[in-house]
Amino acid sequence: MACERTGGVRHRTMLTAGLVAVLTLTGCTPQDGPDDVAPTSTPSSTTSAPLPSPTPPPEPVRRPVRIAVAGDIHFEGVLADRLRGPATALAPAAAALRAADVAVVNLETSVGTGGQPEAGKRFTFSAGPAAFDALAAAGVDVASMANNHALDFGRARLPSTLRAARRAADATPALAVVGIGRTARQAYRPALVDVRGTVVATLAASVADQDPTADPTGRWAATDERAGVATALDPTRLLATVRRTDRRADVVVAYLHWGVQGERCPSADQRNLATRLVRAGADVVVGSHAHVVQGDGRLGQGYVAYGLGNFAWYSPGTTATARTGVLTLAVRPPSTRSRRARVLRSSWWPAQIGVDGLPSRVRGEDLDAFAAERRSLRSCAGLGG
Numbered sequence: 001m002a003c004e005r006t007g008g009v010r011h012r013t014m015l016t017a018g019l020v021a022v023l024t025l026t027g028c029t030p031q032d033g034p035d036d037v038a039p040t041s042t043p044s045s046t047t048s049a050p051l052p053s054p055t056p057p058p059e060p061v062r063r064p065v066r067i068a069v070a071g072d073i074h075f076e077g078v079l080a081d082r083l084r085g086p087a088t089a090l091a092p093a094a095a096a097l098r099a100a101d102v103a104v105v106n107l108e109t110s111v112g113t114g115g116q117p118e119a120g121k122r123f124t125f126s127a128g129p130a131a132f133d134a135l136a137a138a139g140v141d142v143a144s145m146a147n148n149h150a151l152d153f154g155r156a157r158l159p160s161t162l163r164a165a166r167r168a169a170d171a172t173p174a175l176a177v178v179g180i181g182r183t184a185r186q187a188y189r190p191a192l193v194d195v196r197g198t199v200v201a202t203l204a205a206s207v208a209d210q211d212p213t214a215d216p217t218g219r220w221a222a223t224d225e226r227a228g229v230a231t232a233l234d235p236t237r238l239l240a241t242v243r244r245t246d247r248r249a250d251v252v253v254a255y256l257h258w259g260v261q262g263e264r265c266p267s268a269d270q271r272n273l274a275t276r277l278v279r280a281g282a283d284v285v286v287g288s289h290a291h292v293v294q295g296d297g298r299l300g301q302g303y304v305a306y307g308l309g310n311f312a313w314y315s316p317g318t319t320a321t322a323r324t325g326v327l328t329l330a331v332r333p334p335s336t337r338s339r340r341a342r343v344l345r346s347s348w349w350p351a352q353i354g355v356d357g358l359p360s361r362v363r364g365e366d367l368d369a370f371a372a373e374r375r376s377l378r379s380c381a382g383l384g385g
Contacts, residue, residue, distance in 0.1 A: 014141075014174045015192040015199065064330040064344055065195045065251060068100030070311045071288040071324060073135070074109040074149070075127040077314030079357040082134070083127065089134035090312060092358050096326040096349035098139030101195040103326075104202050104255060105311060106288045107131065107143040107177075110150055112164055115157030124152040129164035136168060136175040142191045144204035146179025146230045147257040147289065151220045158227045179204030179230045179255070180222070187222035187230040188241045192249060198333040201249035203241060205232040206257040207273070208289050232256065235273055239280045246281025250333045251341045256287040259294065259307055264320070265380040266294050266306040278302035283341040284329060292320045295381025296327060296346065296374070303329060303343040306381055316353040323370065324359045325350045348374065 075083050082089040097103040109125035117124040135143050165177040176191035190203040206229055222228035232238040246252050254277050260267050277285050278300050286305040294307025309324045316322035326349040332342050350370040351359035362370060
């Protein structure tokens with residue numbers, strides 16, 4: 001088994017949760033060099049000079065990993081017909097997603113067949129299994145379903161959702177679905193992607209529960225005996241999972257469904273949880289649910305993007321909800337000099353949602369406005385550059 005896969009342009013391989021442990025135990029990691037053995041030599045009989053100490057092999061330099069993150073996607077309204085052609089359903093944004101080594105989004109809809117719309121819920125979203133095909137075709141590697149729409153058609157649909165997710169994971173290109181499962185253990189399980197020997201782990205959880213009727217996160221929580229979504233209303237399990245994952249992966253990404261809808265600055269709860277996640281070992285913390293872009297920047301040893309906004313949405317809505325994009329982070333893997341991964345650079349593919357529900361790149365004055373707004377949002381989020 002090779003540790004570094006170079007068969008494709010993106011140089012990354014999906015791993016099972018157990019494979020990282022196997023790689024570690026067998027020493028199959030990119031840091032490994034030749035055995036640290038002193039060279040064989042015979043000292044001259046005419047000299048009493050001590051032998052030089054063996055020089056340890058230099059640590060191989062690992063290139064930064066490019067991680068792209070984007071916000072909420074569903075296939076409602078004008079977007080529904082696009083699933084007839086999954087290969088091009090998200091075509092305008094595909095180049096920005098494919099350019100990264102790992103791309104992560106939030107899939108804001110129930111997926112599969114069967115079930116009934118959740119009683120009393122104002123908005124219920126539904127898509128067939130082709131939604132997974134559309135994401136994979138657009139270059140998405142990991143999709144979070146830890147949100148307040150994943151069970152819009154009830155638990156009766158969940159078996160078909162999980163079957164479709166398994167098929168997506170086995171397909172080419174592969175798509176890993178996180179934040180949902182038959183049990184809590186499965187729902188919290190991270191997706192692992194090997195990028196040239198650097199293992200990137202992504203896990204997800206929902207904190208959206210402002211209105212139990214509109215956001216039934218608590219009722220939908222996965223438990224040890226019940227299927228559902230990963231939640232962080234009580235973040236104890238999420239934080240423990242981040243700590244465990246940090247010991248096994250090089251880069252840890254946490255995707256949260258959180259915040260107050262329509263608010264441009266993160267809430268105190270968001271800021272508190274982000275701080276705890278970074279301290280627990282998350283290198284990148286991103287989120288959605290507010291339906292508007294919130295600030296991104298450095299928080300301690302991590303990088304946080306509180307709100308990624310809508311991405312593929314049935315209506316552009318207001319100027320604020322139409323603003324979107326793909327945030328790409330260049331992340332340096334850990335090394336003997338630095339035990340934690342670090343974001344070296346961040347850049348946006350700035351876009352705006354059109355009447356067709358799809359994001360398209362902005363230029364000119366709109367681009368300048370996007371940059372100015374990003375600086376303002378970073379300030380109100382209390383994040384560094």
